[in-house]
Amino acid sequence: MRDVSIIGIGVTKFGxxxxxSLRQIGLEAGLAAIQDSGIKRDDIDAxxxxxxxxxxxxxxxxxxxxxxxxxxxxxxxxxxVRIESAxxxxxxxxxxxxxxxAGGFADIVxxxxxxxxxxxSDAKSAYTNSMGSDEQWESQVGATFPSLHAMMAQTYxxxxxxxxxELSAVAEKNHMHGAMNPDAQFxxxxxxxxxxxxxxxxxxxxxxxxxxxSDGGAAVILCASERAKEFTDKPIKITGSGQASDTLSxxxxxxxxxxxxxxxxxxxxxxxxxxxxxxxxxxEIHDNFTITELIALEEIGxxxxxxxxxxxxxxMTKISSEIPINTSGGLKSRGHxxxxxxxxxxxxxxxxxxxxxxxxxxKNAKCGLIENHGxxxxxxxxxxxxxE
Amino acid sequence: MRDVSIIGIGVTKFGxxxxxSLRQIGLEAGLAAIQDSGIKRDDIDAxxxxxxxxxxxxxxxxxxxxxxxxxxxxxxxxxxVRIESAxxxxxxxxxxxxxxxAGGFADIVxxxxxxxxxxxSDAKSAYTNSMGSDEQWESQVGATFPSLHAMMAQTYxxxxxxxxxELSAVAEKNHMHGAMNPDAQFxxxxxxxxxxxxxxxxxxxxxxxxxxxSDGGAAVILCASERAKEFTDKPIKITGSGQASDTLSxxxxxxxxxxxxxxxxxxxxxxxxxxxxxxxxxxEIHDNFTITELIALEEIGxxxxxxxxxxxxxxMTKISSEIPINTSGGLKSRGHxxxxxxxxxxxxxxxxxxxxxxxxxxKNAKCGLIENHGxxxxxxxxxxxxxE
Numbered sequence: 133m134r135d136v137s138i139i140g141i142g143v144t145k146f147g148x149x150x151x152x153s154l155r156q157i158g159l160e161a162g163l164a165a166i167q168d169s170g171i172k173r174d175d176i177d178a179x180x181x182x183x184x185x186x187x188x189x190x191x192x193x194x195x196x197x198x199x200x201x202x203x204x205x206x207x208x209x210x211x212x213v214r215i216e217s218a219x220x221x222x223x224x225x226x227x228x229x230x231x232x233x234a235g236g237f238a239d240i241v242x243x244x245x246x247x248x249x250x251x252x253s254d255a256k257s258a259y260t261n262s263m264g265s266d267e268q269w270e271s272q273v274g275a276t277f278p279s280l281h282a283m284m285a286q287t288y289x290x291x292x293x294x295x296x297x298e299l300s301a302v303a304e305k306n307h308m309h310g311a312m313n314p315d316a317q318f319x320x321x322x323x324x325x326x327x328x329x330x331x332x333x334x335x336x337x338x339x340x341x342x343x344x345x346s347d348g349g350a351a352v353i354l355c356a357s358e359r360a361k362e363f364t365d366k367p368i369k370i371t372g373s374g375q376a377s378d379t380l381s382x383x384x385x386x387x388x389x390x391x392x393x394x395x396x397x398x399x400x401x402x403x404x405x406x407x408x409x410x411x412x413x414x415x416e417i418h419d420n421f422t423i424t425e426l427i428a429l430e431e432i433g434x435x436x437x438x439x440x441x442x443x444x445x446x447x448m449t450k451i452s453s454e455i456p457i458n459t460s461g462g463l464k465s466r467g468h469x470x471x472x473x474x475x476x477x478x479x480x481x482x483x484x485x486x487x488x489x490x491x492x493x494x495k496n497a498k499c500g501l502i503e504n505h506g507x508x509x510x511x512x513x514x515x516x517x518x519x520e
Numbered sequence: 521m522r523d524v525s526i527i528g529i530g531v532t533k534f535g536x537x538x539x540x541s542l543r544q545i546g547l548e549a550g551l552a553a554i555q556d557s558g559i560k561r562d563d564i565d566a567x568x569x570x571x572x573x574x575x576x577x578x579x580x581x582x583x584x585x586x587x588x589x590x591x592x593x594x595x596x597x598x599x600x601v602r603i604e605s606a607x608x609x610x611x612x613x614x615x616x617x618x619x620x621x622a623g624g625f626a627d628i629v630x631x632x633x634x635x636x637x638x639x640x641s642d643a644k645s646a647y648t649n650s651m652g653s654d655e656q657w658e659s660q661v662g663a664t665f666p667s668l669h670a671m672m673a674q675t676y677x678x679x680x681x682x683x684x685x686e687l688s689a690v691a692e693k694n695h696m697h698g699a700m701n702p703d704a705q706f707x708x709x710x711x712x713x714x715x716x717x718x719x720x721x722x723x724x725x726x727x728x729x730x731x732x733x734s735d736g737g738a739a740v741i742l743c744a745s746e747r748a749k750e751f752t753d754k755p756i757k758i759t760g761s762g763q764a765s766d767t768l769s770x771x772x773x774x775x776x777x778x779x780x781x782x783x784x785x786x787x788x789x790x791x792x793x794x795x796x797x798x799x800x801x802x803x804e805i806h807d808n809f810t811i812t813e814l815i816a817l818e819e820i821g822x823x824x825x826x827x828x829x830x831x832x833x834x835x836m837t838k839i840s841s842e843i844p845i846n847t848s849g850g851l852k853s854r855g856h857x858x859x860x861x862x863x864x865x866x867x868x869x870x871x872x873x874x875x876x877x878x879x880x881x882x883k884n885a886k887c888g889l890i891e892n893h894g895x896x897x898x899x900x901x902x903x904x905x906x907x908e
Contacts, residue, residue: 133624153656179765187576191647192655194606194768197898201654201768209784211763212899213612214604218582224601228616235623236521259579266589267580268541375599377567380582380589396597510585511600 140169140353146467161349177238182225182245218264223474223504223513288389298441310461317467348469372516374400391509474504528557528741534855549737565626570613570633606652611862611892611901654769676777686829698849705855736857760904762788779897862892
């Protein structure tokens, strides 16, 4: 298997992008990444697109061909593949693109993610999230996406004595980071008290525990490492890639307060990279709800089981602290466009490892991790990125 | 890159399967393939699922995790990936699974496809097809899926002088084959005159020129060839795999009467296999409309441009003739469940190459081709299978 590097990145601002269609969002992110990398169109061997729900939201499937077409890539007839895995669609597209290069099927691959969540009613947009859960056993019978995560939170918090303040500290910290990210949907700070006092959605989760449903796009250019220096002085190597599944429906699980697929995927990625959690300089974690950031940090092994809340409250996950988590603002502040999220996470880690993260730069960042999951973590994808 | 073989196959009957849900269809096909292969659950390294439109039709995305869950594969936390590429979703899932094994990421992979097209109104089901075209420039402004293919047919037929009888001969021949396939949705013969006199859908295409919108599932078990003999005496090797894209919208193309992506994908597959069209003993072709079988046969190089209609009318594509095409009955008679179709094609070729095709067995079949495309062939996938 060959080594694979990221040689270009692009991301759109996340938000309610009512003046842009899905194809425009995909095009904007893709062209930014191509421009950043210095490759030419004819260098591209394949395209992988992460997208969750364009069929349900904008009556458009086959978005890989759509974006290939609008990026002018069909002149070369290159293969274009859409990957869907709910909110892990982006991370999983990254992994499939990685496999295409590592396996020797392509030298240069564009991996893009795009999602349009706000061209439907708020109710439909919320229901779209539920399509990543088990329709027959969960969403159809009224279990909303927040209510499923509320059950996870109840189980976890009861077991570990996690406090309301610890949950709120996650959102406060991510907004503090996101305030320094011009691409963020909500680039402003919020106080923990505001989180704790925001409208109740599903006990114990409140409105400011929840990430938004965003429009947005992101893209990275993957290149066989042996050729990366042709295009950039700062290639970032993908040294570990892991993926795992769990039951789709929550009631099939032994422990509702765990997300085991993340644990398995992280172990696989660490093993491949020859790294341990203590080797990480920073990580982007899939905080679709505050509770999931805490559980994920423990599944990855960054903190021991039950300790992530207290560590967050102590400020250990802030920039310039022990292990900066979600320097981009995370899903909570940067926004969450399912197909794009996992790739936007990669964009942030690459910016940090290149030393191009501006006000939110983590000093001497050499090794970062990305954790992206779909549904209630029925699919989890973990990547480790390093400075070469 | 390692050689990859198919060691197990499974397929459901296609049709209006109102008594079965998507997960049941996926489970039925997957377990049949696992049983056929003799592998155990713990042998499976990864799952790839082809599915076009479950979000739009049954409010369920994330179907890879769904099917992994219901097949009992989440105990092992194996990676599960959904691939979507309109009607090419199945063929493209096969290709991605092939790449996972060939690239050394997995030894044994289950590739499944499942689709539920009939749990919605007929109008919605028809519109779902259109989601594989360009929503903004085609379906939204009233270009139905048959009308796009009617434009292709008009262009092709005018250029080559193709007759109504030649189109009808495609459907008659595929039903003649499908009548011998117990898994077919319409396992009975139809006369060419009945095709020519069926209701007009969009000039020149009539009702019996069109494949149905079906429910159905299919699965194959892929194995690194070096291990295939552990499980079967009759492994079938994938010797060529090709994929290509074209513009999503028809009006972007130079020639509406061609499907260039098929040509590019076929050339790539032939090159890898070291074969030529004349080496083929049979092929499964994506006849979602009668016209596409004719165009595809020429893009692949089985017949010269403009000659496929006359050759079909002469009977050259019947079983026991020169080059049997769609011995399964094709999309027209076996049925067309988008996510499953490309994999059902592989199941048929494997049956033929194993000599297990019963009444429709092609004598001395050693080398077969599969052509599967999405939309108006904005995505095309071609595989070549051979007896080892």
